[in-house]
Amino acid sequence: MLPKQYRLKNKSAFNATYRVKNSTHLGGVTLFAGILKKDADTDTRVGFVVSKKTHKRAVKRNRLKRLMRESYRLLLKENNLYNSQNYMSLIFVGGDHALDKNFAEMQNIIKTLIQRL
């Protein structure tokens, strides 16, 4: 789990990010990026979403979210996020195809998505 200052919190923030319509997709994971930062001191906030339509069982959905979150955390720790930190917010949405991925595959997907920004 990420520290609180990196988390995307409320619904209007999510909606504002979706409305920008800047998205890219790979391996069942879709990345949405928000507007560019106005102030360079604020942290980039990240949300992780797996819909109930993706899978019915909470355990599987939690597992996918944790894998995505852990991949992002390790990249953040290595300070290896390229220019993604220029955005105010990021949202990762997990789909059906991402359910069976293991950690190594997931980490490659997240890394590639971030590089595309």
Add this chain to the structure above:
RNA sequence: UAAAGUAAUCGAAUAAUCGCGCCCUUGUUAGGGUGAGGAAAGUCCGUGCAUUCAAGGACAAACAGCCGGAGAAACUUCCGGACGGCGUGAGCCGGUGGAUAGGACCACAGAAAUGCGAGCAAUCAAGAACUGCCGAUGGACGAAAGUCACAGGCGAUGGUGCAACGGUGAGGUAAGAGCUCACCAGCGGUAUUGAGAGAUACCGGCUAGGCAACCCCCUGUAGAAUGCAAGGUUAAAUUGAAGGCUAUAAAGGCUGUCCGCCAACUUCAGAAGAACCGCUAGAGAUUGGGAGUAAUCCCAAUACCAGACAGAUGAUUAUUUAGAAACAGAACACGGCUUAUGAGUUACUUUAUUUU
């Protein structure tokens, strides 16, 4: 040895590195503690808790259903028993009040499906014989034997159907029928026995179809509705558009529906968008002892054991069981039910086979 039945248990472990929620300490970045389930699930029953309503009239409406007990806030819960069904058996299953309060339904077939019911009338054909059975009694014909679509008696046999108005056998009769008898089933009564459901025995009359997981009747129980997104406290803010503002309509409230009554605002869009309480010490957990066939109850000791709000248990590596561990994730709390669940382990019991 194999195949079964019942009950119980377990629900991976250890280490390293990088991380997260909450609490405490320190005092500004560290240390310590703690951190999902037996079903947390389905939301099928309940309960606590919270808010609202409980002016009037009319109509409608829930759940349970053998007996005794247990717990108790309550139940579609549990335990023990009765009865019925299934199984070779250990055992398992059961929504198990009433069909003589009344109504509805019982397709097709069948004379007939609960209606005291096999009908009545007419025509044609065939005829060696036959129109469901009989035709004792009466009638007709005949010398008689006998004959008859006769009057009349009967519902057995055959056949239909899931089901045919008790069943089987014997007597009885012209043929038959509980007409009579025996046994069985069912109904009513009496006696004995049991706490009771019930069981057993005897007697009586002589017959009552199924369906209440259709309406209904009986008995019993419960104020109703909405759910923590309930609800409360503090602080701040209150933008735009449309309708209405006279009337009508729509929508709102009176908490099942309608009538009737009341009130004045209603709808849509936008938002980088406060915090706290409710919130977890409990019909609780673990261990030990006692009572009871059991469900369960009583007593003592011990510790405090998730509390988030885009929502915490993860990732990687190594070792081990079994090279790769099932079903599955708390969201106000609790009791129960139902469903999902890998590899095993333990106890008791049954059946079959083999050996001694």
Add this chain to the structure above:
RNA sequence: GCGGGGGUAAUUCAGUGGUAGAAUGCCUCCUUGCCAAGGAGGAUGUCGCGAGUUCGAGCCUCGUCUCCCGCU
């Protein structure tokens, strides 16, 4: 988390406990030089699944799977 509604032919939907239907679509034939339209005929169903009640369930009862909607 809480509450509500559905599942019947390829599709959209009807369907009092008694032989499963309609429309569109599909196939064949007729009509036409050809196509469309029109006409005639035909095929197509685990009534989501599993039990129970009943003589007999699409329908009644219970369980289960799945889809959709509403409430912040």
